[in-house]
Amino acid sequence: MPDFMTLPEAISRHIHDGDAVAFEGFTHLIPHAAAHETIRQGRRDLTLIRMTPDIVYDQMIGMGLAARLVFSYAGNPGVGLLRRLRDAVENGWPNRPVVDEYSHAAMANAYEAGAAGLPCAVFRGYLGAELAEVNPNVRALRCPFSGERLAAIPALRPDVAVIHAQRADRRGNVLIEGITGVNKEVVLAARRAVVTVEEIVPVLDAHPNACVLPRWTVDAICHVPGGAHPSYAHGVYDRDNAFYLEWDRISADRDAFARWMDAHVLRADPAVFEQRVRHLGSRA
Incomplete structure (x- = not known):
C-alpha cells in the first residue's frame, strides 16, 4: 500500500541526484507540479525519460537538472521547438546533456x-x-x-516514475480517465512510483477493470489539485493553450526564462497556486 504524503516529502524521499526519472503523461495529466517541486529541491545529474518532452522538460533542462535525455518527439505541442532544450544541446547552456533519441x-x-x-x-x-x-x-x-x-x-527501467491522475482512493488504487498513454507501463517498469492526484476519495466508484494502477504498484500518493496545469486533466479542467503560446516567448530568452522560473517555480507563492487551482476547478 502506498504512503500518502505531501509532494515535497515524496520528491525528497524518492528522487535523488543521478536518478533516471520518467515524468510521463500523454497530452494530458502531465505532472508539472511534481517537476516543479523537483526543480525547487535542486536535483541534479538526472536522466530525464519521456516519450514526448514538452515544456515541462524544457523547464527542467533549462534549470540544469538533465545529464541525459531519453525521448522520442520533443517540442512545444502546437507551437514549435523547445528553445531551452535546443540551447542546451547546441550551446551547452546551462549544460549539454547526452541525447538518446528514439521513435x-x-x-x-x-x-x-x-x-x-x-x-x-x-x-x-x-x-x-x-x-x-x-x-x-x-x-x-x-x-x-x-x-x-x-x-x-x-528496456526502460527508470529509478522513478512520476505521473498525475484524476483520483485515488484511500487504499491507494489509482484511476486514470481519458488517454492513458504509457502511464501504466512506466509505473510497472520503475523501481519507485510517485502519483499526484486531483482528488482522494473513499472509494473509486468505478468498475474494477477501470483501475489502471492498483495500490501495490505505487509508492507515494500526493493530493495536488491542478498538478497537471498547463496541460489538461480529462473531466476536470482544460488545456491552457494560451500558456503554451506564451512559453515560446518566455523560453526564447535566457534572462526572461530565468526570471519566470524564479517567480513562478523557485519562489512560487502557495497562495497563488491555490488560487489557480480554484480557477481551474471552475472550468471543469
Whole structure:
C-alpha cells in the first residue's frame, strides 16, 4: 500500500541526484507540479525519460537538472521547438546533456519490456530509417523462427516514475480517465512510483477493470489539485493553450526564462497556486 504524503516529502524521499526519472503523461495529466517541486529541491545529474518532452522538460533542462535525455518527439505541442532544450544541446547552456533519441513505438515497447522484466524490446521498426546512425542503442536482429529482420533497443527501467491522475482512493488504487498513454507501463517498469492526484476519495466508484494502477504498484500518493496545469486533466479542467503560446516567448530568452522560473517555480507563492487551482476547478 502506498504512503500518502505531501509532494515535497515524496520528491525528497524518492528522487535523488543521478536518478533516471520518467515524468510521463500523454497530452494530458502531465505532472508539472511534481517537476516543479523537483526543480525547487535542486536535483541534479538526472536522466530525464519521456516519450514526448514538452515544456515541462524544457523547464527542467533549462534549470540544469538533465545529464541525459531519453525521448522520442520533443517540442512545444502546437507551437514549435523547445528553445531551452535546443540551447542546451547546441550551446551547452546551462549544460549539454547526452541525447538518446528514439521513435514513439520504440519508447512504448521499451517501457513494456521494462514492465515485463525483459532486458530489451523487440519490434518492427526503423526499417529504412537513419536514427540508428546516431543512436547506438538501436540494434537489429533476426527472428529465430521466421528470419524476419527486427529492431531491438534496451528496456526502460527508470529509478522513478512520476505521473498525475484524476483520483485515488484511500487504499491507494489509482484511476486514470481519458488517454492513458504509457502511464501504466512506466509505473510497472520503475523501481519507485510517485502519483499526484486531483482528488482522494473513499472509494473509486468505478468498475474494477477501470483501475489502471492498483495500490501495490505505487509508492507515494500526493493530493495536488491542478498538478497537471498547463496541460489538461480529462473531466476536470482544460488545456491552457494560451500558456503554451506564451512559453515560446518566455523560453526564447535566457534572462526572461530565468526570471519566470524564479517567480513562478523557485519562489512560487502557495497562495497563488491555490488560487489557480480554484480557477481551474471552475472550468471543469
